[in-house]
Amino acid sequence: MAAAVKHPEVLAAKLASMTVPEGGAWASEARKTAQARTEATGLPARSDEYWKYTRPDAWTAPEAGFSGALPASDVLGEGAVTLYFVDGVFDAEASDDPAIAGASVELLSAAAAADLHWAKDLYGVLEQRGQSPVARPMAALNTAFAAQGVVIHVTGKAEKPLRICYRSTGGECAMHHLIKLDKGADLTLLEEGAPAARSNIVMEVEVADGAAFHHVRLQGPEDARQTLSHIFARLGTESELRSFTLSVNGAMTRNEAVVELTGDDAKILVGGAAVGDGAFHHDDTVFITHDAVNCESRQVFKKVLRNGATGVFQGKILVKPDAQKTDGYQISQSLLLDDDSQFLAKPELEIYADDVACSHGSTSGAIDEEALFYLRSRGVPEGDAQDLLVLAFLAEAMEEIEDESLAETLTEQLAVWMKKGR
Amino acid sequence: MLEIKNLHVKLEDEDKQILKGVNLTVETGKVHAIMGPNGSGKSTLSYVLSGRDGYEVTDGEASLQGEDILDMEPEERAAAGLFLAFQYPVEIPGVGNMTFLRTAVNAQRKARGEEELSAGEFLKVVRAKAKELEIDADMLKRPVNVGFSGGEKKRNEILQMAMLEPKMCILDETDSGLDVDAMKLVAEGVNALRDAGRSFLVITHYQRLLDHIKPDVVHIMADGKIVKTGGPELALEVENNGYADILAEVA
Numbered sequence: 281m282a283a284a285v286k287h288p289e290v291l292a293a294k295l296a297s298m299t300v301p302e303g304g305a306w307a308s309e310a311r312k313t314a315q316a317r318t319e320a321t322g323l324p325a326r327s328d329e330y331w332k333y334t335r336p337d338a339w340t341a342p343e344a345g346f347s348g349a350l351p352a353s354d355v356l357g358e359g360a361v362t363l364y365f366v367d368g369v370f371d372a373e374a375s376d377d378p379a380i381a382g383a384s385v386e387l388l389s390a391a392a393a394a395d396l397h398w399a400k401d402l403y404g405v406l407e408q409r410g411q412s413p414v415a416r417p418m419a420a421l422n423t424a425f426a427a428q429g430v431v432i433h434v435t436g437k438a439e440k441p442l443r444i445c446y447r448s449t450g451g452e453c454a455m456h457h458l459i460k461l462d463k464g465a466d467l468t469l470l471e472e473g474a475p476a477a478r479s480n481i482v483m484e485v486e487v488a489d490g491a492a493f494h495h496v497r498l499q500g501p502e503d504a505r506q507t508l509s510h511i512f513a514r515l516g517t518e519s520e521l522r523s524f525t526l527s528v529n530g531a532m533t534r535n536e537a538v539v540e541l542t543g544d545d546a547k548i549l550v551g552g553a554a555v556g557d558g559a560f561h562h563d564d565t566v567f568i569t570h571d572a573v574n575c576e577s578r579q580v581f582k583k584v585l586r587n588g589a590t591g592v593f594q595g596k597i598l599v600k601p602d603a604q605k606t607d608g609y610q611i612s613q614s615l616l617l618d619d620d621s622q623f624l625a626k627p628e629l630e631i632y633a634d635d636v637a638c639s640h641g642s643t644s645g646a647i648d649e650e651a652l653f654y655l656r657s658r659g660v661p662e663g664d665a666q667d668l669l670v671l672a673f674l675a676e677a678m679e680e681i682e683d684e685s686l687a688e689t690l691t692e693q694l695a696v697w698m699k700k701g702r
Numbered sequence: 703m704l705e706i707k708n709l710h711v712k713l714e715d716e717d718k719q720i721l722k723g724v725n726l727t728v729e730t731g732k733v734h735a736i737m738g739p740n741g742s743g744k745s746t747l748s749y750v751l752s753g754r755d756g757y758e759v760t761d762g763e764a765s766l767q768g769e770d771i772l773d774m775e776p777e778e779r780a781a782a783g784l785f786l787a788f789q790y791p792v793e794i795p796g797v798g799n800m801t802f803l804r805t806a807v808n809a810q811r812k813a814r815g816e817e818e819l820s821a822g823e824f825l826k827v828v829r830a831k832a833k834e835l836e837i838d839a840d841m842l843k844r845p846v847n848v849g850f851s852g853g854e855k856k857r858n859e860i861l862q863m864a865m866l867e868p869k870m871c872i873l874d875e876t877d878s879g880l881d882v883d884a885m886k887l888v889a890e891g892v893n894a895l896r897d898a899g900r901s902f903l904v905i906t907h908y909q910r911l912l913d914h915i916k917p918d919v920v921h922i923m924a925d926g927k928i929v930k931t932g933g934p935e936l937a938l939e940v941e942n943n944g945y946a947d948i949l950a951e952v953a
């Protein structure tokens with residue numbers, strides 16, 4: 281394990297640029313051990329296999345490459361309780377009262393200040409489990425330095441969705457969210473907007489037996505944002521987690537999901553649709569570990585790339601020896617609207633059980649010229665016809681959003697952005 | 703309505719001449735039919751008129767209501783009143799048939815400076831027209847032509863034509879793949895649209911469709927040219943004797 285730390289000067293410079301937040305005993309301890317984890321591995325470098333397709337320096341460099349304000353996005357609010365964060369700092373005035381029947385919602389800063397808190401058993405715990413077999417030092421760095429976040433304990437069926445709405449005037453932020461769902465609990469969490477010009481967001485989700493967590497995230501349509509996110513989740517028996525991300529533009533985005541299925545009959549979906557233009561780089565990296573019987577995992581990712589945009593998908597399904605009857609499905613597809621754009625995919629299966637059904641597929645295609653002409657011959661202008669075909673391509677991924685009205689809102693928003701972006 | 707003069711067309715990527723001097727005039731309010739052996743260039747003519755990529759016009763011209771159409775985008779030709787019922791209608795997974803129809807109707811209205819139809823108005827019209835063509839609600843909901851039978855696709859073409867109300871309708875073998883009853887439905891759909899201001903160019907191999915849609919003029923196309931033009935009796939001659947006599951006569 282203890283390989284020499286690569287590029288110690290990069291780590292030293294990064295650490296020197298950061299401040300450990302104030303906190304009580306448990307939080308200080310958790311942050312200290314997380315920093316030690318980072319120091320043991322060093323920061324990711326271009327030479328790391330796991331960062332082969334995406335340059336980590338967007339996040340490892342002490343200074344963010346961009347610091348302008350970003351346009352706000354505020355479309356998923358209907359019926360939800362919203363908490364606003366501006367450059368990673370809670371905006372109490374703008375936010376709703378976070379009282380939701382079935383869930384208790386606190387700020388990380390408050391939970392971390394307490395001497396005793398349930399968060400102690402989750403903060404950095406799933407992140408640490410997710411460090412093997414692949415190190416994720418940027419997530420450990422987040423655990424060490426994140427000052428803000430939302431800490432949610434869901435005890436029953438949450439009466440309303442909770443929405444975290446990010447706004448940014450520039451700068452950078454690290455945020456760390458904790459979500460603990462008790463047995464049979466149910467929560468929908470919405471995330472929207474750019475947290476900062478450069479952000480590092482970690483979410484740890486513990487889903488107890490029979491609980492369900494629905495997560496829908498909207499990243500966009502800012503051009504300049506650099507977003508790194510990790511979701512670490514552990515699922516108990518007969519529990520379910522569905523996480524879907526719609527991402528529109530953004531200079532650099534890497535969304536990682538690291539999921540452990542530890543209880544029998546659990547189900548997980550990680551999905552996303554991304555539309556990128558020009559200097560756009562979007563990376564979906566997923567690692568799903570099946571460690572229980574009869575679990576189902578789905579990864580569904582679609583990307584539309586134009587004007588030299590780059591899409592990356594790294595998806596792995598690891599099936600442990602006892603995880604019989606595993607049903608693992610993975611698909612990643614891209615629609616390349618020109619020859620300058622590229623899609624890089626690395627699907628991986630590692631299977632140690634014998635009674636499993638796993639499939640994966642990855643494709644890259646161009647727009648269907650026959651269909652385009654057919655639409656145009658009916659009077660639909662070329663740009664609109666292309667948008668229709670792009671939306672049709674993405675529809676298969678958007679269908680993974682369970683809540684139909686949410687899916688509709690996102691699709692409509694996407695259509696508006698695409699029209700504007702032409 | 704439609705005037706084609708000395709039209710020469712080759713494939714863009716290949717040194718292959720397909721249309722070798724087509725001359726054809728379809729008067730306003732008239733129905734013309736084109737017959738001709740396989741590979742003679744009938745579909746190519748319909749594609750070139752509607753603006754499909756892949757062809758190069760090397761000589762000649764084509765105009766619709768006096769306007770040169772060969773430099774127009776396909777959507778501009780459609781807005782100008784041209785419609786092609788495809789020999790092989792295209793499947794578009796992920797785009798609902800209803801969405802497709804509404805987008806097309808409203809795009810054309812917009813291009814002509816007319817107001818868009820509301821969802822309610824549109825629905826009423828489309829339901830009525832679909833019913834006449836025996837297109838059920840399910841077919842309207844499904845993705846465009848996906849999983850449609852050959853005959854259903856052709857009826858869907860006629861539905862689009864009925865919704866778009868074009869001035870110049872080109873029907874490329876709309877009768878192929880239709881059973882006897884469907885052929886009648888389609889013919890009724892076409893006849894319902896016939897009026898003094900609308901013209902048709904019906905490409906077919908068989909007399910049967912022409913029994914229902916009575917043409918004013920019949921053309922024979924061979925090797926990229928119109929080689930003979932006559933009245934409805936010309937179609938009967940083809941039906942009875944094939945092309946051998948006609949081709950020998952004009953050779």
Ligand SMILES: Nc1ncnc2c1ncn2[C@@H]1O[C@H](COP(=O)(O)OP(=O)(O)OP(=O)(O)O)[C@@H](O)[C@H]1O
Pocket residue numbers: 713720738739740741742743744745746747756789
């Ligand atoms: N894209 C293409 N590439 C190669 N050859 C082509 C292409 N398009 C047309 N052709 C050729 O041009 C000729 C005319 O084709 P076209 O489809 O216009 O004939 P048609 O009269 O419609 O025939 P049919 O009665 O069988 O429908 C044929 O020889 C065909 O193979």
Ligand SMILES: [Mg+2]
Pocket residue numbers: 744745746789874875
């Ligand atoms: Mg043909």
